[in-house]
Amino acid sequence: MNKIPKAPTGTFDILPEDIPTWLRVEETVRKVCGLFGYSEIRTPMFEYTSLFARSIGEVTDIVEKEMYTITRTGADGEGDEETLTLRPEVTASIVRAVIEHDLFARRPLQKLFYYGPIFRRERPQKGRFRQFHQMGVEALGSYDPLLDTEMIRLADVFLRELGIANCELLLNSMGCPECRKAYRAALLAAAQQKRDELCDNCKSRIDRNVFRVLDCKIAKCVAVSDGFPPISEFLCPGCRDHFDQVKSGLEKLGVVFKLQSRLVRGFDYYTRTVFEFSCSDLGAQSAVCGGGRYDNLIEELGGPKAGSVGFAIGLERAIMVMKTAADPAETGAGAPSSATVCPGPAAPCALPVASVFLVTLGQNAKRAGFDLLDRIRGAGIAADMDHESKSLKAQMRLANKLAVPHVLIMGDNELAAGTVNLRDMKASSETTVPQDKIISALQAVLYAGSAR
């Protein structure tokens, strides 16, 4: 029992029954991003470790203890050592690629999106995995606040397209490094004054990263930090103006948001706008989407001075919200029990795997039928058959389970007559057609305009 292999902790298999959901999500990613003028980019699953250390920040949890890093020594020459890390996020890779290929030379504004797996060595829990999937969008090369607005709107539209409407958009501005410096000092002073009233955790946060005190969930800490000065009072005129434009842009689009001066994000590279879409029914990991502006990252990684905004959405979390949102509707509709595995509202379940299923009786018919099957497939018609030489009844049951609309039946009688029986499963009607006419007969019934 302990010998059977298992997927590593924090990972999971996406089984065939779940594929329709994922396909729908992937289609939505490409559709919505395309709608907003973003192009897909694909970067490696791993990068040189230094890239993440430089971008995310050396002292963040992710870099300190959550990265899957592999070190290889001397493979390509004497003393040549390279340490590689499975990507714990992809913004750094995007920025790296843009700089490396000088994409700004082609167009000063790069509008890019990505989709794929992310790796973080965290303790798994609800909505948190060691390999999970993100879709993300980045607009690199501009400081325009309208792009911040567009970014948030894109995330909003994407979530809505998936049927997710019960999320709250939290918005804040962290200012530029200058305003943050002033704010940090003020916050530090305030926190140290109230040190005794904070939880032990927050006490240590004061020294490690004061901003984190702001998102402690413990009630008494929240009460205390409510009295702290908000960042908005420390924004410089430039940052204040930028934030005002982002907010008014959202208002004009009718995107409702909630200002949350305690919203602080985990990556060091964020400046000015930060935002998060939060869903209460996700458990403790309530953030489905997180993002913001990073005006200094490109330059820090050796590129030109150029502002950027972006966000990422955790797809497993998005799917979790989709499913909880879909549940009450389904019970109300009185769907058949098999539909409980069907996740999204528009996600098809029990997809037919073939248009035609061939049932044969006896070895001769099986061999002849296999040749016929190959011709049908050659005509571009999805077709399948049984291989266990089961009874006719069993083969029919299988065809029914596979939700195949048409069945071909071939036994010794048909073989001798050079015909095959074509059965319409839905109508329970059957016709006899010559074997050499079977392709056109199938095309006639399949493309007759009947509901697929």
Place this chain on the structure above:
RNA sequence: GUGGGCGUAGCUCAAUUGGUUAGAGCGCCAGGCUGUGGCCCUGGAGGUUUGCGGGUUCGAGCCCCGUCGCUCACCCCA
């Protein structure tokens, strides 16, 4: 890394105060219909015998210890 909960057939779960061959539903397979699916009826397979190891006991799925795994939470994040 820390803490709580849980680990019984493929899946979802039962099993009186520890008691003798560990059950059900769904699913799977077959038969009822000797060449025809869905519904129904009948039967069958399936647990290396309850994650693994040890202990207490006349006796452990149930109690104790350890271990592994899952899960939820902290930290942090999508």
